[in-house]
Amino acid sequence: MRSKWINKIFEGVVALIFLVGLTTIPAYSQFFTNVGKTEEQTSQLILWYDQTEVAFGRFSFIQVTNASLVNGVTIHVQIFASNAPTSRCVEHDFNHFLTAGDEETYDLSDLSSFGINIDNTKGFVVVTAVAGDSGEAISFQHLFGNSIIFDFNAQSEYRLNSMGRDAIDFITSDIAPEFEELDGIDFGFVLIQPDVLKFNYITDAASAPVTFVDVVSIAFRDDYDEPPFDGYAAKRADAVWTPAIFDLVESEISCNPIPQDCFFDIGINDVLRPANPLLDGSTVLCPGNRFPAGWSRIRVSGLDEFENELGIIGVIGFKLEFSGGASWMFVE
Numbered sequence: 001m002r003s004k005w006i007n008k009i010f011e012g013v014v015a016l017i018f019l020v021g022l023t024t025i026p027a028y029s030q031f032f033t034n035v036g037k038t039e040e041q042t043s044q045l046i047l048w049y050d051q052t053e054v055a056f057g058r059f060s061f062i063q064v065t066n067a068s069l070v071n072g073v074t075i076h077v078q079i080f081a082s083n084a085p086t087s088r089c090v091e092h093d094f095n096h097f098l099t100a101g102d103e104e105t106y107d108l109s110d111l112s113s114f115g116i117n118i119d120n121t122k123g124f125v126v127v128t129a130v131a132g133d134s135g136e137a138i139s140f141q142h143l144f145g146n147s148i149i150f151d152f153n154a155q156s157e158y159r160l161n162s163m164g165r166d167a168i169d170f171i172t173s174d175i176a177p178e179f180e181e182l183d184g185i186d187f188g189f190v191l192i193q194p195d196v197l198k199f200n201y202i203t204d205a206a207s208a209p210v211t212f213v214d215v216v217s218i219a220f221r222d223d224y225d226e227p228p229f230d231g232y233a234a235k236r237a238d239a240v241w242t243p244a245i246f247d248l249v250e251s252e253i254s255c256n257p258i259p260q261d262c263f264f265d266i267g268i269n270d271v272l273r274p275a276n277p278l279l280d281g282s283t284v285l286c287p288g289n290r291f292p293a294g295w296s297r298i299r300v301s302g303l304d305e306f307e308n309e310l311g312i313i314g315v316i317g318f319k320l321e322f323s324g325g326a327s328w329m330f331v332e
Helices: 004-012 014-019
Strands: 044-051 058-066 073-082 090-098 103-107 121-130 143-151 156-161 163-165 167-169 187-189 196-202 211-226 231-236 238-246 252-254 258-261 263-266 272-274 293-301 307-316 325-328
Touching (some): 044 058, 044 156, 044 211, 044 307, 058 090, 058 121, 121 143, 121 263, 156 307, 187 211, 196 307, 211 238, 211 258, 258 263
Parallel strands (some): 211 272
Antiparallel strands (some): 044 121, 058 143, 073 090, 143 156, 167 187, 211 263, 211 307, 238 252, 238 258, 238 293, 307 325
16 A cells, blocks of 8 residues: 555645656545444444533443454544533543454443543544554454443433444445555545434423433544554544424424534423533523424534534433433434
8 A cells, every 4th residue: 555645745746746747646535425334333433422420420331342253453442522611522542452252341430441531521432443553544344332321310321322434445435455554545434424414302391391302413523644653533523503493383493503513412492401511501402492392404514524423312301211312313
């Protein structure tokens, strides 16, 4: 595989290439999808967590499995932790080797063995298969996982499969060969860039006047040349959400655009309020709206090349016997 330095010369210095007599310049392009994979193995995983046990009774576990029964792999675990508007998506990371067939469960309340403390934060985790010596992302389509967020106060939990990204050949769009290093030019991850995110919701306004929800947005970009070793790293990114809410008779309410700075966790409206206001306070998609049931359509804009956007909806009922649940949003 050509070095990144040579690739950059071939792509960026067109005049010089012309002078030395080359007439054909290889073209490379990104491959886009509107959603990743939640039921297939991939080379990278994205997971949600909420580790605010003291303040809100929430604590999280992350499970990651290497389903290959032949090869072990090193994973680069990046945790993007937020606990205030001025402390959003602070990165903590570590490498961990998974033997063939290995499953690891990471208790996010105790990461002391990795020198990390993320108590009183929430955010997301990116798990990437990497070459152990260089930190380069690699094709290793054997990873799957899930996150479990326990809510002690509501006597409930969210269990959510990881969102996975395939490592592909950018020319053929086929899965890259196993252990192929990803340079973002010849080989790389499929970009997740939905135009529209959607979810539906319902609450019994008579018996449960307030339902608590988590409307979660995650944005990050791929950096295939992360210093000092030029390995891969996910980096924070931003986008813009422009939401609308529909009630049960298809009445539409347009809502103001919401800037998305890497991660947020908000409510829906004045009836479906934020379950955990630690980071974004009382912010909701559509303030002043009181539709107890319906659906939301969110237009996504502002994503640049190499950036990814994902949405999650989680609902916890007011009554203890309603367990609630979380899912990735539908997409267009």
